Each structure stands twice: as structure tokens, then as C-alpha cells.
Amino acid sequence: MKVIRSIPGMPNKVTEDEVNDFLLQSKLNLQLATVDEDGYPSIQPLWFLYVKEPGKIYVATPKTTRKALNLYKNPDKVYFSIDDENFPYKGAKGRGIARISENADWNIPIVEKIILKYLGTKDNPLAQTIMENTRKGIQIIIEITPKFFSAWDFGKSMQ
Template sequence: MVEYNGAYDERDCAAFLDEAVVPMRVSTHRPDGSPWIVTLWYRYRDGVFECATRADAAIVDFLDRDDRVGIDVSTNTIPYRGVRGTGTVTIDPDEELEVLGALVDRYLGDRDHPLAQTLLDEDREEVCLRIDPDELFSWDYSERMEAA
């Protein structure tokens, strides 16, 4: 059961995460215990974040050792709004590039885009990182930044 705190309830949090087409920041730990942050495209479905990355990416190794993460999805322009929290990750193959394809559609809007062609190359070995949140904290500074 996800604990929601801050400006948004569950419904508003889901609406923000659906409309905010910004990358997610995911924090984890390297094997030596030092922190590591990566930026990934995401989609939020049925209360779970889904990201895609290459199967040989360093974060996959780090998450194999420790599946706990911190997450942040926030706007980079005024008014600042966002959701951050913690969760656990499950790693699954994305053999048909279904998750990656959905992310390309979400972020690029066109599979004919040169980056889309590179990402969706059939020889890519991709995995889906499914982040099941434990707690989500949201903020929305729209009112106090209205004049900015």
C-alpha cells in the first residue's frame, strides 16, 4: 500500500505523473555503497513506474544487488511541481521492446525520429525496470509562484 503525502492525493498524483513528460531521476547504490543517480524515461500505470534501459547498463547490476530506490519526477520550469519517493524495483526482459516502444511514443511522439530508430533497433537487449512505490511525496508551488 502506497503512502501519499504532500500536495496531491492518489488521483492527483497519478494525473501529474501522466501529464508530466519529463525524465524520472532514480537513485540507487553502487556496490561500494556510494550513491548513484540515473535519469530515465518512465510511464506510470496502475500505480507502478515503468522504465526501460539496456540490459547491460550499470544500474541493472546495481539494482540486482539492492532493489531499493529513491525517485524524483519534477518539473524544471516555474511553477515547480513534482513527486518524489521510495520504492523497490523488479527487473524483467523487454524482449519485444514493448515498454521501450511506449516510452518512445510518450517522449518522442514519432517512431520515425532518428533517436527512436536507434533505440528500437531489434538487436537491442532491453529490460523493464518496474518500480513499485512505497511512499510518494508531492509538491506544487503553483499558487506561490503564480506571479513568476
């Protein structure tokens, strides 16, 4: 994993282990930026799952959403950001390449993990709707392979 300083000159650089821990523990939304048909950025908040090995980020969305349609046309231009808006601010962002999976059998276990991360149960009505849409092939998985992470942690700069 390539980690660069988000703010040059800040003391106490964020390490790869710290980025991994942040992404693994975070229940924040990932802000996903794609490029629309007119060349403009489109930014959408999503629940996400980070898997340290192989270093991928997974999000789920219906295949007819703007972000999915943008990625079908342009999977090589993706930017993402996960940041905590509470002081001391910290986060990670980066650029990546997206791959879309419409394979329900492959998608179901990933969607289950995302649901458990954010809702804590599969018994929630929202969880059941998302799972049913995944089984029907309405819900897809977007797999993001980051090219780099740009990270910051203001708590480290105060040490």
C-alpha cells in the first residue's frame, strides 16, 4: 500500500498500519467520486468494506444508479475519501480503478459483511431489502483497487 502525506510538512506521518486500522474500524461513509457523461465529477456517499489482503475497498449499489452507470463507462477514474469530521480530524483518500461484479453468488457474502458492519444485524428491514436485491441481481458490488492512499491525522500532529 502506498501512503502519502495529505498535508505536506505535517509532523508524524500516518503509517500504512494506521491507514489499515482506520479503514478496517471505520463506520464512516466512503465518498465515491466518478466521472459523468459530461466529464463532471459525481460524488456519492456509500457504506464500504475494506479488506486488508488484497487491499481492496468494496461498496454495493443498485446497478442503475448514476455512480454505477458512470463506472460502466469509465472504471479507470475513481476517487474516494473516508474522513472523520470530528476533531481531531483524520481520514484517508485516494485514486483507484473500479471493477463491477454482477455475480450474485460472489456479491452476497460481501453485501452481508457490509450490512453487519453498519447495521449489526441481517434482520433489519433495510438489510433484508438490500440482500433480496443482491440475490435478484439488482444490487452490484464495486471493487476498488486503490493506486494510493493520502492520509491525515491531526491527533498525531498534536503529540
